[in-house]
Amino acid sequence: MQDQKVFSAIEKLKTEMTNVSMQLIRTPAIAPENGGEGELKRAERLTQILDDVGFDKILRYDATDGRVPSEKRPNIVAHYDGEETAERLWIVTHLDIVPPGEDSLWTITKPFEPLIKDGRVYGRGSEDNLQSMVASIFAVKALKNLKMKPKRTVALCFVSDEEQGSTYGIRHLIKQRLFKTEDLVVVPDGGRGDGSFIEIAEKSILWMKICTIGKQTHASRPELGLNASRIGMQYALALDKILHKKYPGKDKSFVPPGSTFEPTKRDRNVDAVNIVPGEDINYFDSRILPRYSPDEVLSTMRTVASDFEKKTGAKIEFEILQKTIAPKPTEASARVVVMLKNAIRMSMKVRAKVGGIGGGTCAAFFREIGIPAVVWSTVDEVAHQPDEYSKIQNLVSDAKVFAHMALQM
Numbered sequence: 475m476q477d478q479k480v481f482s483a484i485e486k487l488k489t490e491m492t493n494v495s496m497q498l499i500r501t502p503a504i505a506p507e508n509g510g511e512g513e514l515k516r517a518e519r520l521t522q523i524l525d526d527v528g529f530d531k532i533l534r535y536d537a538t539d540g541r542v543p544s545e546k547r548p549n550i551v552a553h554y555d556g557e558e559t560a561e562r563l564w565i566v567t568h569l570d571i572v573p574p575g576e577d578s579l580w581t582i583t584k585p586f587e588p589l590i591k592d593g594r595v596y597g598r599g600s601e602d603n604l605q606s607m608v609a610s611i612f613a614v615k616a617l618k619n620l621k622m623k624p625k626r627t628v629a630l631c632f633v634s635d636e637e638q639g640s641t642y643g644i645r646h647l648i649k650q651r652l653f654k655t656e657d658l659v660v661v662p663d664g665g666r667g668d669g670s671f672i673e674i675a676e677k678s679i680l681w682m683k684i685c686t687i688g689k690q691t692h693a694s695r696p697e698l699g700l701n702a703s704r705i706g707m708q709y710a711l712a713l714d715k716i717l718h719k720k721y722p723g724k725d726k727s728f729v730p731p732g733s734t735f736e737p738t739k740r741d742r743n744v745d746a747v748n749i750v751p752g753e754d755i756n757y758f759d760s761r762i763l764p765r766y767s768p769d770e771v772l773s774t775m776r777t778v779a780s781d782f783e784k785k786t787g788a789k790i791e792f793e794i795l796q797k798t799i800a801p802k803p804t805e806a807s808a809r810v811v812v813m814l815k816n817a818i819r820m821s822m823k824v825r826a827k828v829g830g831i832g833g834g835t836c837a838a839f840f841r842e843i844g845i846p847a848v849v850w851s852t853v854d855e856v857a858h859q860p861d862e863y864s865k866i867q868n869l870v871s872d873a874k875v876f877a878h879m880a881l882q883m
């Protein structure tokens with residue numbers, strides 16, 4: 475009975491939830507690595523929203539970062555006390571977004587001008603990670619409106635820097651020893667369209683910057699230089715093939731089941747068509763099944779590079795941008811998994827399954843310190859794409875799941 479009361483209270487907050495989501499889309503939070511000013515403006519907007527809800531305690535744990543104008547990467551924790559304060563349900567969402575990409579690819583609206591269409595909110599960050607952020611806030615707001623004390627303390631955690639490795643975000647909070655092994659941790663930053671997938675394992679992550687150095691020259695006299703662009707591309711294609719061949723393993727509990735090795739970003743090189751580039755910079759994003767070691771993948775990259783160096787006379791240098799070793803998965807029988815499954819069944823009438831993904835969410839950092847974290851939300855997986863959207867219905871149903879987790883025995 476209590477469940478139904480909360481669920482209908484959440485339904486009634488639908489318009490308000492949508493509005494808050496739109497307000498936050500209008501305040502972008504882009505990392506300095508991608509030319510942004512960081513998350514402070516969004517954090518300030520969010521603090522006003524949290525103040526209105528009336529949490530018991532709102533705390534800030536900012537990390538210092540000289541690369542952003544404010545020199546602050548904000549992290550916020552909002553507590554709503556439960557009958558049991560020793561047991562805490564953490565819901566961790568991230569403030570930062572990835573850049574919008576080419577404006578022209580956005581066909582419904584501009585990335586930071588949110589628009590509602592066909593029951594969806596469009597805009598950069600709408601799905602990743604505002605949907606879950608707003609759902610977590612309104613789960614608490616519904617309880618508060620009904621003057622219902624949750625069974626356990628609900629701690630909402632809003633972190634910076636998730637998209638770039640979390641040094642100034644969740645890793646900063648973990649260093650402050652905010653979390654305990656008995657904590658229940660939900661990271662709603664991934665999932666399926668029907669809410670049926672609970673992620674309990676991630677792959678290892680390896681992000682590489684690959685710099686090929688040749689010699690710049692006029693394009694009409696290529697023999698006087700060494701075309702780094704050609705060698706860089708050839709190297710990337712060769713590497714792509716070799717890595718897939720050398721690490722072919724599959725594990726059906728992961729989506730997708732194999733390791734992934736993707737050439738992604740390329741830095742701009744010369745300013746004119748008639749210049750042979752002397753430098754080529756490209757990037758690889760690898761998500762590696764736990765059975766393989768990222769260091770071994772790295773040494774394969776280096777071996778292939780030295781073959782190319784010998785063959786071409788170019789120099790190939792590496793920079794590791796991120797190396798995260800897959801931690802031990804969360805047990806399928808962990809209390810947080812059981813509670814989440816129950817909440818999904820009761821509020822959405824869905825039987826959820828557990829499995830692994832390519833990562834990397836904040837959950838990996840919790841697993842590293844022995845806290846069984848789960849990743850779950852109801853999303854169409856349009857994150858990082860143009861025309862990113864969030865279904866309003868998902869905002870509402872995810873809030874119901876969070877509220878159920880707060881209340882259940």
Ligand SMILES: [Zn+2]
Nearest residue numbers: 568602603663
């Ligand atoms: Zn995300």
